[in-house]
Amino acid sequence: MHEMAPLPALFKATGPLTGRVRVPGDKSISHRALMFSALAVGSSRIVGLLEGEDVHATAAALRAMGARIARDADGVWTVDGVGVGGLLQPEVALEMGNSGTSTRLLMGLLASHGLTATFTGDASLSKRPMNRVIEPLARMGAEFTPSPGGRLPLTMRGLSPAVPIEYRLPVASAQVKSAVLLAGLNTPGITRVIEPVPTRDHSERMLQGFGAELTVEQDADGARIISIRGEAELKPQAIEVPGDPSSAGFPVVAGLIVPGSDIVVENVGLNPTRAGLYEVLRAMGADLTLQNERTVGGEPVADIRVRHSRLTGIEVPPDIAPRMIDEFPILFVAASMAKGRTVARGLEELRVKESDRLALMAHGLARLGVSVEETADSLTIEGRDGAPLGGNEVTAIAAELDHRIAMSFAIAGLVSSAGIAIDDISPVATSCPGFADMLASLAA
Numbered sequence: 001m002h003e004m005a006p007l008p009a010l011f012k013a014t015g016p017l018t019g020r021v022r023v024p025g026d027k028s029i030s031h032r033a034l035m036f037s038a039l040a041v042g043s044s045r046i047v048g049l050l051e052g053e054d055v056h057a058t059a060a061a062l063r064a065m066g067a068r069i070a071r072d073a074d075g076v077w078t079v080d081g082v083g084v085g086g087l088l089q090p091e092v093a094l095e096m097g098n099s100g101t102s103t104r105l106l107m108g109l110l111a112s113h114g115l116t117a118t119f120t121g122d123a124s125l126s127k128r129p130m131n132r133v134i135e136p137l138a139r140m141g142a143e144f145t146p147s148p149g150g151r152l153p154l155t156m157r158g159l160s161p162a163v164p165i166e167y168r169l170p171v172a173s174a175q176v177k178s179a180v181l182l183a184g185l186n187t188p189g190i191t192r193v194i195e196p197v198p199t200r201d202h203s204e205r206m207l208q209g210f211g212a213e214l215t216v217e218q219d220a221d222g223a224r225i226i227s228i229r230g231e232a233e234l235k236p237q238a239i240e241v242p243g244d245p246s247s248a249g250f251p252v253v254a255g256l257i258v259p260g261s262d263i264v265v266e267n268v269g270l271n272p273t274r275a276g277l278y279e280v281l282r283a284m285g286a287d288l289t290l291q292n293e294r295t296v297g298g299e300p301v302a303d304i305r306v307r308h309s310r311l312t313g314i315e316v317p318p319d320i321a322p323r324m325i326d327e328f329p330i331l332f333v334a335a336s337m338a339k340g341r342t343v344a345r346g347l348e349e350l351r352v353k354e355s356d357r358l359a360l361m362a363h364g365l366a367r368l369g370v371s372v373e374e375t376a377d378s379l380t381i382e383g384r385d386g387a388p389l390g391g392n393e394v395t396a397i398a399a400e401l402d403h404r405i406a407m408s409f410a411i412a413g414l415v416s417s418a419g420i421a422i423d424d425i426s427p428v429a430t431s432c433p434g435f436a437d438m439l440a441s442l443a444a
């Protein structure tokens with residue numbers, strides 16, 4: 001995984017992008033498909049699974065706890081689940097690589113099993129805060145020995161039977177929400193999560209699909225109240241994973257900013273809790289047309305036709321942030337090429353992703369000659385109205401083990417005057433294997 005040698009890459013201006021590409025399966029849905037299948041009684045089938053490093057980390061951990069997971073030659077995955085409550089004591093540390101989603105969701109799963117497990121991760125993951133899940137899971141009875149600051153490596157001991165809780169999310173986080181719901185699966189009675197600001201709802205949709213007793217209501221203030229009845233029996237499913245809207249954001253923005261481009265990005269999941277980027281781009285004047293709209297695996301999906309567009313800066317409404325939280329790096333690249341000013345606020349969560357994305361994007365864009373202003377939780381960008389980024393020499397960017405930083409500056413490279421050299425694009429394999437080939441096929 002990230003013990004691999006760094007993989008430097010240079011991205012340079014190209015002619016118009018044309019053709020059709022398909023992005024790999026949705027990362028969030030892929031993790032959940034494996035985890036819920038591993039807890040079902042019987043054999044589930046998954047097609048379209050993201051075969052990226054993060055998802056492989058989840059699969060390896062589930063295997064270490066007794067699930068049988070296999071891939072056939074056609075790319076169909078089969079998972080033989082152990083049943084809720086049936087996970088086995090792992091004999092090895094669970095190596096999470098770069099994956100925050102694997103770590104936090106599996107911590108939830110383990111919290112209500114009487115098992116002890118150690119979680120380790122790469123340099124990026126070992127800096128990320130785990131107290132946000134430790135806190136509610138400890139209330140349910142799990143015990144934690146984290147590294148200083150609530151970080152990995154961390155050892156935990158789950159409790160069975162655990163104690164059901166009602167938990168109001170202090171941060172808008174689908175990972176924290178899902179961790180508590182997963183713990184609730186093997187906890188007697190009702191576990192409840194109150195979510196003041198909606199975040200991606202894949203866990204809720206899929207748990208219902210697997211037969212869990214899960215309800216979603218709204219309180220008077222519009223908060224979502226999600227209740228799950230524990231000691232559930234999950235039924236095996238056939239799952240089709242749609243393409244990842246987060247990965248699709250990169251070719252879509254490339255098509256918008258490279259002059260003369262006209263491309264189609266196929267099979268993009270457009271769950272409303274994930275599609276904020278596309279709303280914002282449209283409001284900036286992006287020419288995006290949805291084709292072949294359909295439902296895949298219970299999620300809305302479409303092919304997106306993208307034509308080069310003259311974008312205009314925008315004030316991004318802060319309440320949209322949780323619905324496009326992973327897309328701000330690539331939105332900032334689009335904003336740099338727009339006419340006028342873009343302001344995005346309410347972005348404090350960007351500082352605790354695979355890197356401090358607010359700082360890395362602000363520094364990198366500034367080095368490319370873009371006028372940016374960074375505060376604790378906002379970024380203001382003066383767009384260059386189509387003028388190429390950077391100067392007469394190649395601009396070097398350090399991606400700090402963050403796949404989305406690497407991909408964002410790769411796209412910026414396509415509209416640079418002299419090219420952008422990224423120190424290491426190997427982390428792209430966590431979420432979007434084949435990224436460089438996909439761009440090359442659009443440029444060919």
Ligand code: S3P
Binds near residue numbers: 028029173176200326
């Ligand atoms: C994810 C939730 C988000 C997102 C991450 C995937 C998920 O994290 O950034 O890439 O699958 O639940 P937070 O819950 O920390 O916002």
